[in-house]
Amino acid sequence: MSDLHALYQEMILDHSKHPHNLRPMADATSTAQGYNRLCGDKVTLFLKLQDGRIADVSFQGSGCAISTASASILTETLKGKTPAEAGAIFEKFHDMVTGKGHPGGAQDLGKLAVFSGVSEFPVRVKCATLAWHTLRSALAGSHQPVSTE
Numbered sequence: 277m278s279d280l281h282a283l284y285q286e287m288i289l290d291h292s293k294h295p296h297n298l299r300p301m302a303d304a305t306s307t308a309q310g311y312n313r314l315c316g317d318k319v320t321l322f323l324k325l326q327d328g329r330i331a332d333v334s335f336q337g338s339g340c341a342i343s344t345a346s347a348s349i350l351t352e353t354l355k356g357k358t359p360a361e362a363g364a365i366f367e368k369f370h371d372m373v374t375g376k377g378h379p380g381g382a383q384d385l386g387k388l389a390v391f392s393g394v395s396e397f398p399v400r401v402k403c404a405t406l407a408w409h410t411l412r413s414a415l416a417g418s419h420q421p422v423s424t425e
Contacts, residue, residue: 292340310410311406314399320337325359331355340403345390359415363415
């Protein structure tokens with residue numbers, strides 16, 4: 277199990293140092309901003325919906341390794357998904373990082389399973405979920421900044 281834990285840490289660090297889809301999006305159909313007042317993490321999520329699917333998603337911001345890696349993997353995971361599919365993934369992810377998920381449920385989440393250990397550190401849950409809460413706001417078309425306190 278320690279090998280798996282080391283692999284998960286390595287993937288989080290890699291996505292933190294080399295985040296995917298870290299860029300503004302000029303043709304976004306929706307954007308939302310999120311802020312974690314506890315640690316200062318900030319994220320702006322850019323979303324392009326086309327034909328009922330997430331055609332593109334990117335982000336900008338600054339934050340800890342977990343926050344940045346979560347936003348990076350979010351962008352990879354959600355391209356091509358419908359808003360309903362994105363919502364279902366959010367729920368499973370949130371259950372996993374808060375320790376409410378069923379055993380083995382992390383395997384259904386692909387790369388997002390790297391965050392399964394976050395549930396052991398409740399203060400880090402907000403870091404892992406900031407981009408996801410911001411995504412929900414972008415999908416809802418809300419222009420109110422998301423704050424995870």
